[in-house]
Amino acid sequence: MVEYRIDRRSGVATYLQIVQQTKQALRLGLLEPGDRLPTAREVVEATAINPNTVLKAYRELEREGLVEARRGLGTFVRRTLGSAPADSPLRGELADWAARARAAGLERDDLTALFTSVLDQLYEGDDS
Numbered sequence: 001m002v003e004y005r006i007d008r009r010s011g012v013a014t015y016l017q018i019v020q021q022t023k024q025a026l027r028l029g030l031l032e033p034g035d036r037l038p039t040a041r042e043v044v045e046a047t048a049i050n051p052n053t054v055l056k057a058y059r060e061l062e063r064e065g066l067v068e069a070r071r072g073l074g075t076f077v078r079r080t081l082g083s084a085p086a087d088s089p090l091r092g093e094l095a096d097w098a099a100r101a102r103a104a105g106l107e108r109d110d111l112t113a114l115f116t117s118v119l120d121q122l123y124e125g126d127d128s
Contacts, residue, residue, distance in 0.1 A: 001038055002031055006047045014049055018057035026066065027082035037067060037075045
């Protein structure tokens with residue numbers, strides 16, 4: 001099951017953080033079709049956010065066809081995204097790179113900016 005981590009300083013709306021983290025779990029194969037998402041109550045207890053925020057995130061995921069709410073049972077994954085499993089050899093290479101960058105003194109935000117700029121350059125003009 002996915003555990004949501006809310007960064008109140010990120011500037012990203014809380015419900016979008018839940019949506020993004022769910023999509024990341026789907027891309028990495030951590031969530032698969034049939035898996036149940038945590039209930040709104042479980043997310044509220046773990047993160048101290050408003051239940052309506054969780055429900056808004058789940059509605060957005062449902063609108064995108066990624067999950068479905070089953071009355072009285074919970075919210076379940078309908079389909080997965082991408083093909084980057086968590087145990088991919090590429091993940092190991094990326095982890096090694098990140099460790100070297102951290103050892104060289106780069107902060108988390110520096111790594112994010114650097115990686116994002118490389119992705120932006122690589123996928124320039126690509127709508128995928």
